[in-house]
Amino acid sequence: MTLHIRTPLIESRPLSLAADCTVWLKLEALQPCGSFKLRGVAHACEFHHARGAKRFVSSSGGNAGLAVAYVGRKLGVPVTVVVPETTTVRAQELLRLEHAEVIVHGQSWQEANALALSLMGDDAAFIHPFDDPLLWEGHASLVDEVAEAGIKPDAVVLSVGGGGLLSGVVQGLQRNGWADVPILAVETHGAASLHAAIEAGELVTLERLDTIATTLGAKQVAEHAFRCTQQHPVQSLLVSDRQALEACERFLLDHRLLVEPACAAALAVAYEASALASYRNVLVVVCGGATATLAQIQAWRAALEA
Structure with a gap:
C-alpha cells in the first residue's frame, strides 16, 4: 500500500x-x-526507512517538508524540517501539526538547505525537496x-x-x-x-x-x-x-x-x-x-x- x-x-x-x-x-x-510532493517523498522515505533510517531531515519552503512530516508521522519516524524565513506562518503551523521539528533559518532555500545538511547524523536520511532520483x-x-x-x-x-x-x-x-x-x-x-x-x-x-x-x-x-x-x-x-x-x-x-x-x-x-x-x-x-x-x-x- x-x-x-x-x-x-x-x-x-x-x-x-x-x-x-x-x-x-x-x-x-x-x-x-x-x-x-507526497509521491516522490513517500517513495524516498520508505526506501531509506527500509534501510534503517531512524530520522528524516529535510529543507523546504513548505510543501516538500510537509510531505516528509506526513510520511514521518505515518511511519513513526521523527522529522526535522529547516525552512527559510520567507516560509509562511501557515506552512510552519502545518508542519508542526504533523509533529515535525521546525527550524527557521536564512533568507533563501539554499541557506536553509545548508543548515539542514549540517544536522545529519549516522541514523538520519536527508530527503531533498526536488533533486533526487x-x-x-x-x-x-x-x-x-x-x-x-x-x-x-x-x-x-x-x-x-x-x-x-x-x-x-x-x-x-x-x-x-x-x-x-x-x-x-x-x-x-x-x-x-x-x-x-x-x-x-x-x-x-x-x-x-x-x-x-x-x-x-x-x-x-x-x-x-x-x-x-x-x-x-x-x-x-x-x-x-x-x-x-x-x-x-x-x-x-x-x-x-x-x-x-x-x-x-x-x-x-x-x-x-x-x-x-x-x-x-x-x-x-x-x-x-x-x-x-x-x-x-x-x-x-x-x-x-x-
Missing part, C-alpha cells in the same frame, strides 16, 4: 472553454498533505495513472520550482512511450531559474528571488531538470505574479479548490487561450500546495494593485 493516493483526473469545462481545447486536470492538490521515480507515477486512464495528452502543462516535478513527469512520459509529448514548463518572472538556464545553455544561479510564489523559490534549477530540457521537448513559459494570483481565485471559483500561486502559474497559462492554441488535448498538473490561504492570496492581490 502506498502513502500517496491515486488522484482524480477530470476534464475541466471552464478551462477547456478558456483555452479552446480539451483540458484535463490531474488533481494532485488532493493528496493527503496537499501536493504532488528517488523523488523523480515517485513523481512519475502520476503519468502512469494518466496512461492507465487511456488519455494521451498533446502536451503537459506544469509549474517548475527546483525541477523535481518536471524531472518526474519526463520520466513518466518516457517510460509510457510518450517521449513525443511536449511539456510546457511554467515559472513566474521572479523565480525563473529554468528559463535562465535554457537561455544561457547552462545552469544559472539567480542573484535573488522576487515572487509571491515562494514555493517556486530555487535560485538554481536541478541539473537533471535542465538536462531533461535537452532530452525531451520542453517549452519554457513565464507568467507574472498577478497572473498567478488571478488564476488562484479563478480556479477556486471554477473548481472549488484553493491552490498556491506556485501551482496557479501553470493554471494561468491554461487560462490564456493563445498559449495552448496549437493543441487539442492538454493535461495540466494541478500540483497543489497547502501553505497559502485565501486571505493571503487576496492580500497579495491588493498589494500588487496598490
Whole structure:
C-alpha cells in the first residue's frame, strides 16, 4: 500500500472553454498533505526507512517538508524540517501539526538547505525537496495513472520550482512511450531559474528571488531538470505574479479548490487561450500546495494593485 493516493483526473469545462481545447486536470492538490510532493517523498522515505533510517531531515519552503512530516508521522519516524524565513506562518503551523521539528533559518532555500545538511547524523536520511532520483521515480507515477486512464495528452502543462516535478513527469512520459509529448514548463518572472538556464545553455544561479510564489523559490534549477530540457521537448513559459494570483481565485471559483500561486502559474497559462492554441488535448498538473490561504492570496492581490 502506498502513502500517496491515486488522484482524480477530470476534464475541466471552464478551462477547456478558456483555452479552446480539451483540458484535463490531474488533481494532485488532493493528496493527503496537499501536493504532488507526497509521491516522490513517500517513495524516498520508505526506501531509506527500509534501510534503517531512524530520522528524516529535510529543507523546504513548505510543501516538500510537509510531505516528509506526513510520511514521518505515518511511519513513526521523527522529522526535522529547516525552512527559510520567507516560509509562511501557515506552512510552519502545518508542519508542526504533523509533529515535525521546525527550524527557521536564512533568507533563501539554499541557506536553509545548508543548515539542514549540517544536522545529519549516522541514523538520519536527508530527503531533498526536488533533486533526487528517488523523488523523480515517485513523481512519475502520476503519468502512469494518466496512461492507465487511456488519455494521451498533446502536451503537459506544469509549474517548475527546483525541477523535481518536471524531472518526474519526463520520466513518466518516457517510460509510457510518450517521449513525443511536449511539456510546457511554467515559472513566474521572479523565480525563473529554468528559463535562465535554457537561455544561457547552462545552469544559472539567480542573484535573488522576487515572487509571491515562494514555493517556486530555487535560485538554481536541478541539473537533471535542465538536462531533461535537452532530452525531451520542453517549452519554457513565464507568467507574472498577478497572473498567478488571478488564476488562484479563478480556479477556486471554477473548481472549488484553493491552490498556491506556485501551482496557479501553470493554471494561468491554461487560462490564456493563445498559449495552448496549437493543441487539442492538454493535461495540466494541478500540483497543489497547502501553505497559502485565501486571505493571503487576496492580500497579495491588493498589494500588487496598490
